[in-house]
Amino acid sequence: MARKKRLITTISCLGVLVLVILVLIPTLVLSMFLGERIDQPQHNSIEFGIASEEINLTTIDGLNLAAWRTYTDKAIPYGTVIIISGLQWPSVTAFFGYANMLAEHGWDALLIEKRARSLSEGESIGFGTTEWLDVKAGVNFLDADNRSGDLPIIALGTSAGGATVIIAGGEIPRIDGIIAISAYSNFVDLYVDSLPMFRVPRFVGTMSIPFMYLNMGLRLGFDRIRYTPINGIARLGHRPMLLMHSTEDWQVPFSHFENLYQTAQESNINITTFVREGDWHFVCYDQYIGNPARDVEFTQAIIGFLDQFQSRILD
Numbered sequence: 001m002a003r004k005k006r007l008i009t010t011i012s013c014l015g016v017l018v019l020v021i022l023v024l025i026p027t028l029v030l031s032m033f034l035g036e037r038i039d040q041p042q043h044n045s046i047e048f049g050i051a052s053e054e055i056n057l058t059t060i061d062g063l064n065l066a067a068w069r070t071y072t073d074k075a076i077p078y079g080t081v082i083i084i085s086g087l088q089w090p091s092v093t094a095f096f097g098y099a100n101m102l103a104e105h106g107w108d109a110l111l112i113e114k115r116a117r118s119l120s121e122g123e124s125i126g127f128g129t130t131e132w133l134d135v136k137a138g139v140n141f142l143d144a145d146n147r148s149g150d151l152p153i154i155a156l157g158t159s160a161g162g163a164t165v166i167i168a169g170g171e172i173p174r175i176d177g178i179i180a181i182s183a184y185s186n187f188v189d190l191y192v193d194s195l196p197m198f199r200v201p202r203f204v205g206t207m208s209i210p211f212m213y214l215n216m217g218l219r220l221g222f223d224r225i226r227y228t229p230i231n232g233i234a235r236l237g238h239r240p241m242l243l244m245h246s247t248e249d250w251q252v253p254f255s256h257f258e259n260l261y262q263t264a265q266e267s268n269i270n271i272t273t274f275v276r277e278g279d280w281h282f283v284c285y286d287q288y289i290g291n292p293a294r295d296v297e298f299t300q301a302i303i304g305f306l307d308q309f310q311s312r313i314l315d
Helices: 002-031 092-104 132-143 160-171 187-198 202-207 209-220 229-233 254-266 296-314
Strands: 053-058 064-070 080-084 108-112 153-158 177-181 241-246 271-276
Touching: 002 209, 053 132, 064 092, 064 132, 080 092, 080 132, 080 160, 092 108, 092 296, 108 132, 132 153, 132 160, 153 160, 153 296, 160 177, 160 229, 177 296, 187 202, 187 209, 187 254, 202 209, 229 254, 241 254, 241 296, 254 271, 271 296
Parallel strands: 080 108, 080 153, 153 177, 177 241, 241 271
Antiparallel strands: 053 064, 064 108
16 A cells, blocks of 8 residues: 555656646746847948938837838839848848848848847847737838838748748738748747757657647737747738748758648648758858848849739839
8 A cells, every 4th residue: 555655656746747847848948038138239231232221110019110221223113122030130230131132133121120129129029929010010111101102012031030921921911922031830849849959858848839838828928829920821812922941950940841831832822932952041051141142042032033023013
């Protein structure tokens, strides 16, 4: 009888320990990101060969965001590409080279520093569940502007920025097209994929998924956790999308590309893909991020995708 009691006690203690671990891991992971601002080194557009106009955007939830507008030399641009950056780095000002490349091909750009980052207001990031409102602020600004009002608006983002523009595309019909670079399909899946890098077995991450959703709901709002790229991509309808990824990306595994692509196909989304062999998280070769025009294949993929909107204007 005593042995049986000890066995029951041991099993109970182990069960409690496992439960504590499953609750604690998501809590610790989210604490690395939520509730803190992120300060990033800032860049001047002149460093990248293009002038810019600094503007202020206001989100529907009352945050002021830093943003920069760049212009093509064309009297009437083909449209505007909204550019946003990743989860923690770099600042969107590191992408003025992208704006320069776009300007050379007839496109204006609007670079938005997302909430809780650098010069923008906000106290916490949101893995795209809140940042899509930052994209909406940019769309509203462009929609009301004389230069860009009736022209195409494309949203481009890298990593968490790629995830955010997919969510935004699903929620904002005014966005005409999406360019998502190294986007994750769902932050919770990315969390599970990342744990083995910290020597936490993958099955532990899988078992802790309900607690991650609970934590995210408590900290971000249960009404917001439905905003995921995998849900957003299914809501794009007829609007085209360019999905870009590298096969060995260790930050956002290629499986996320495959999940998004499969969902796009199942939802009959007009999707174009660009896949690069190797570990290139920005897809653009690292040495050309400041001047992506030198990465010919990368630039051709983006400009080739944008050409369809140019054709619509000319028609």
